[in-house]
Amino acid sequence: MVASECASLSGSAVSTVALPTLAVLELHASTTQIATLxxxxxxxxxxxxxxxxxxSDRHAKRPQMITADLTAAAALSTxxxxxxxxxxxxxxxxxVAVILGITKIVHGAAAISYLPVLVEPHLLQGANSRLGAASSVADSAGSNAGAALVGAVGTARSLLxxxxxxxxxxxxxxxxxxPEPVAAPAEGRRSLVRDIWEGLRYVAGxxxxxTVIGALSTLSFGLAIMNTYxxxxLFVGLHVSPTAFGVIMGIGGAGSLAGALLAPRIASRIGLGPTIIIGFAVSPLAQVPLLLAGPGLRWQIALAGTLAVQLFWATASGASQRPLRQILCEPRMQAASTTVxxxxxxxxxxxxxxxxxxLGVRSTLAIGAALQIVPVILLLFSPVRALRDMPVPPSRTAVPRAREGAA
Structure with a gap:
C-alpha cells in the first residue's frame, strides 16, 4: 500500500507543477478562470x-482504489x-479537474479505511508516519521531476x-x-442515507x-483561498519560472519528509495534542514571507524555506491526527469528517x-492567511490541548450511538 500511495503521489506532484503552468503560462487563464478551475x-x-x-464502509476497498486510479489515468491522458x-x-x-477530484476522494476514502485492515490499532501512528515519510519523498521527487519534465518535454506531455x-x-x-472483512449481506444493511446521517451525527457528538474537524475545516478554508492564487x-506577481516553482515545491517536500520521519518522536516527547496544535500554529506564520515577497532569488529561497517549515509541522501534525481519526471513526464517519x-x-x-x-491577489492571500489563526484558538480551548497519548478505540470501551447495531 505504501508503494501504491508513493506512486500515485509522485505523479500527482508532477501535475501540481504542470497544471498551474499550463493554465497560467500556456492557456493564459484569467483570474476568474483560475478561480473556476x-x-x-x-x-x-x-x-x-x-x-x-x-x-467504502459497505464494499471492498481495494477495487474502489483500483477503479479510481484507472479513471484518473484515463482522464489525465486526454x-x-x-x-x-x-x-x-x-x-x-x-x-479533468472534476474527474481527478472525484477519483481522489474515492481513492482516499478507501485508503484511509484500508490501512486499519492491514495494521493493528496500536501500530497505526507508526504506520501513518512511515506512510507519510514515503509519500513525502515521492511528493518531493515528483515536484522536482515535474519541473524538469516541463522544461524538457513541455507542460502537457509532462502529465504522461x-x-x-x-x-x-x-x-x-x-x-x-x-483479505478484507466480509461486508454485511445486502438485506441486513441500513440505508446509505442513514449511514451518512449517522456519520455526521457521530462527528458532531x-x-x-x-474539535479536530472544526479546526481542520477552518484551516482548509483559509488554505483553499490562498491555494487558489x-x-x-508566484508565476505572474513574483515572476517565478516553472523550474524554480518545482524546486520550491521540492524543498517543501523535503520538509514534509522530515516531519513524517520525526512525527512519532515529537509526539512522544511533547504529546499528541501539542504536536497537532503546533502544526496548526505554524501555518499562518509561514504565510508572512509570501505576503511580503517580491521578485528575486532571495525571496524564492525564503519562500522555499518557510514552505519546508510549514510542511514539516503540517506533516507531523497530520501523522498525529490521522490515526486519531482512524481509531475513533468508521469509514462513513471518516467520510463525514472529510466532507466537513x-x-x-x-x-x-x-x-x-x-x-x-x-481587493487584488495579495490582499486575498492575506485574508486566507488571517483565517488560519482561528483553528489555533479553537484547539487551545479544547480537549486536544491535554491529549498526550493515542486514545483507546471505542470498541474497547463504550459503543457510541452511531455504532449501535454495527455487529
Whole structure:
C-alpha cells in the first residue's frame, strides 16, 4: 500500500507543477478562470465524500482504489492528446479537474479505511508516519521531476508521468492480497442515507473529533483561498519560472519528509495534542514571507524555506491526527469528517475569485492567511490541548450511538 500511495503521489506532484503552468503560462487563464478551475477541482469534496465513505464502509476497498486510479489515468491522458492535436482549452482542464477530484476522494476514502485492515490499532501512528515519510519523498521527487519534465518535454506531455503513476498505483493495489472483512449481506444493511446521517451525527457528538474537524475545516478554508492564487501569484506577481516553482515545491517536500520521519518522536516527547496544535500554529506564520515577497532569488529561497517549515509541522501534525481519526471513526464517519473539512473548499475558491476582483491577489492571500489563526484558538480551548497519548478505540470501551447495531 505504501508503494501504491508513493506512486500515485509522485505523479500527482508532477501535475501540481504542470497544471498551474499550463493554465497560467500556456492557456493564459484569467483570474476568474483560475478561480473556476480551483472551484471545480474542489467541488467533489462537498458532493462525493459522504457517499464515498458510506460505500467504502459497505464494499471492498481495494477495487474502489483500483477503479479510481484507472479513471484518473484515463482522464489525465486526454490533456497531452488534446495538446498534440492543437485543441486543448480551459474547458477541458475544468472537466479533468472534476474527474481527478472525484477519483481522489474515492481513492482516499478507501485508503484511509484500508490501512486499519492491514495494521493493528496500536501500530497505526507508526504506520501513518512511515506512510507519510514515503509519500513525502515521492511528493518531493515528483515536484522536482515535474519541473524538469516541463522544461524538457513541455507542460502537457509532462502529465504522461502522472498517467503512468496512476497505472503503477493500480497495479500495486491489485497485488495486495490481505483479505478484507466480509461486508454485511445486502438485506441486513441500513440505508446509505442513514449511514451518512449517522456519520455526521457521530462527528458532531464526539468532542475530540468535533474539535479536530472544526479546526481542520477552518484551516482548509483559509488554505483553499490562498491555494487558489498561490501558483498564479508566484508565476505572474513574483515572476517565478516553472523550474524554480518545482524546486520550491521540492524543498517543501523535503520538509514534509522530515516531519513524517520525526512525527512519532515529537509526539512522544511533547504529546499528541501539542504536536497537532503546533502544526496548526505554524501555518499562518509561514504565510508572512509570501505576503511580503517580491521578485528575486532571495525571496524564492525564503519562500522555499518557510514552505519546508510549514510542511514539516503540517506533516507531523497530520501523522498525529490521522490515526486519531482512524481509531475513533468508521469509514462513513471518516467520510463525514472529510466532507466537513474539505466541503467548504469550493466555497473558498469562489470567495477567492470574488475577493480578487475587489481587493487584488495579495490582499486575498492575506485574508486566507488571517483565517488560519482561528483553528489555533479553537484547539487551545479544547480537549486536544491535554491529549498526550493515542486514545483507546471505542470498541474497547463504550459503543457510541452511531455504532449501535454495527455487529
Amino acid at each position: 480551483a472551484f471545480l477541482g474542489q467541488l467533489p469534496n462537498a458532493v462525493v465524500a459522504l457517499p464515498a465513505g458510506a460505500l 490533456i497531452p492528446a488534446a495538446a498534440f492535436a492543437g485543441v486543448l482549452g480551459i474547458g477541458q482542464l475544468y472537466a 508521468a502522472d498517467v503512468l503513476s496512476y497505472l503503477i498505483s493500480a497495479l500495486l493495489v491489485w497485488r495486495i492480497r490481505t 464526539q468532542p475530540m473529533i468535533r 498561490w501558483a498564479y501569484h 473539512t474539505a466541503g467548504a473548499r469550493p466555497l473558498a475558491a469562489a470567495a477567492a475569485g470574488a475577493l480578487v476582483l475587489c
